[in-house]
């Protein structure tokens with residue numbers, strides 16, 4: 001992995017973590033047919049925590065965070081998000097999805113809608129916000145991610161970095177309490193990675209609960225208060241960033257870190 | 264001319280016409296145009312020369328002569344004393360009838376089976392696959408003949424409905440009789456109907472008169488008016504949603520706006536259904552749908568529907584899974600996701616090939632000849648040509664008709680496509 005992309009000094013003082021639980025996962029297992037993709041996952045996330053999940057490709061990182069908003073269904077164990085248990089009850093799923101925002105590797109903006117319409121779609125149809133108000137909210141967040149002047153363009157006219165920032169703004173318009181990121185910078189050209197990471201750092205500074213799958217170790221060191229290492233569907237190791245990078249416990253973690261950091 | 268100034272030193276050399284990309288395409292176009300014009304001129308000159316040698320000339324006068332043949336399936340009054348021109352009109356209307364019905368049914372079948380083939384249910388998706396592969400991999404002509412054969416061979420004849428203990432009985436509370444001569448269904452009638460208006464062109468087209476039911480016109484106008492009001496209601500609902508965030512429930516208002524005026528109108532006109540009844544050896548009253556029409560309609564729809572199913576499936580698949588996931592992650596329910604995110608994107612992929620399928624269906628309807636359905640190919644392009652010996656004129660006219668019809672369909676669909684596009688892009 002490249003140098004630390006983060007130049008700015010991060011002030012962690014007001015990134016407070018409350019003792020309120022945001023996400024609780026107990027003994028969760030998931031299979032794809034015969035394939036046991038997640039094994040006995042136990043994870044508690046406090047409100048305000050910033051967690052980075054890393055691990056080799058195919059280790060189940062995406063599957064884990066996609067279980068949290070039910071894009072994937074787990075087969076055993078419990079997932080409790082903000083006090084609501086994730087079952088096949090549609091009401092619970094709706095409630096959790098409107099409280100959990102998600103950004104994808106390939107942005108997944110709606111190409112047939114303008115940037116502004118991308119941002120107002122869910123507030124209007126899910127939260128039943130009047131259009132004018134939804135547009136004001138959207139412009140507020142588009143200003144936050146520094147692209148208000150692109151509001152009336154279509155996603156295809158924007159660069160990758162801009163698209164990912166729009167995707168973040170689109171999620172924020174639903175005023176989520178938790179944000180999930182699945183490799184948000186992996187599809188970006190190097191010069192665009194920083195603008196997206198800066199946006200995510202700002203979000204962290206405002207106290208957002210975040211779960212990020214990423215290989216940006218600079219971001220992990222700057223923002224995360226916990227780094228989780230996954231391999232073959234299991235959580236192998238978790239620690240605060242300084243200890244995680246300087247004193248990894250398991251051999252698999254050491255191997256992984258030497259592969260992505262060392263040369 | 265400006266291009267010449269790019270190479271001031273060398274000037275223009277003849278070899279540039281072939282080797283210079285700037286001139287090459289023009290050269291090719293000029294040569295192709297000259298060749299095509301020459302070929303057409305040669306063809307036309309030869310044809311005219313051969314026709315004169317045979318003592319024939321190119322004329323459309325035969326259209327005004329007495330046809331002398333009967334047509335069993337007709338939407339307007341016709342008998343063998345009418346002109347060939349009128350026979351052509353009967354055929355044209357029959358082509359339009361089966362093509363119109365076919366496009367509607369094929370689209371319905373295509374959408375249903377296209378979506379079913381995407382189903383996660385193994386049996387359902389397999390069944391849809393069997394339908395698609397079965398119909399699109401066997402020639403249409405075979406399907407037309409097979410369906411026609413099944414309809415005529417496996418159904419009772421009208422006389423089986425007679426007597427104390429009839430062998431066959433009518434279906435749907437004695438409203439429908441399915442026989443080997445076709446289906447007899449109830450016919451819409453009006454006790455205090457407004458009658459017909461006769462449309463009678465003048466001059467050489469005098470024999471192309473036809474009647475249009477005033478009742479039908481009034482009903483259609485009412486329907487259009489209702490739809491305009493519905494549109495107004497929906498615009499207002501959108502305004503309310505924009506202002507307050509909550510979209511008022513409009514479906515029952517819309518239903519009322521469409522149903523109530525039509526119901527009142529039908530009541531005023533004294534609408535009733537005339538049931539088909541057995542009289543003598545056959546059914547009288549009701550509407551007679553001939554097996555040739557039914558078989559052609561079904562075969563065209565099932566065959567084209569299989570292609571449309573693939574187009575629909577492809578269109579939905581073309582919208583990446585990430586779009587659904589992003590919509591779900593934002594909290595949109597599956598039906599809203601389909602309507603607001605997937606369909607607007609899928610329609611853009613679906614409509615252009617759908618136009619081709621409508622054109623195919625329309626032109627394939629000329630296979631009607633195989634089972635004796637009297638479309639324009641069978642009347643003007645068939646019997647008329649045989650009787651008058653005017654092959655060239657007849658086939659040219661039929662070809663011209665299909666050309667104009669196809670152009671009309673694709674113009675209409677392209678207009679629709681542009682509207683869909685404009686709204687979304």
Ligand SMILES: Nc1ncnc2c1ncn2[C@@H]1O[C@H](COP(=O)(O)OP(=O)(O)O)[C@@H](O)[C@H]1O
Pocket residue numbers: 032035037055056057058059060061062063064
């Ligand atoms: N829909 C699926 N069906 C079957 N196997 C899948 C599916 N999605 C992912 N997998 C498998 O599950 C494993 C974990 O995938 P994923 O969570 O995407 O890994 P990561 O994000 O850590 O790279 C991989 O081996 C992948 O091949």
Ligand SMILES: [Mg+2]
Pocket residue numbers: 061062063182183
């Ligand atoms: Mg992944």
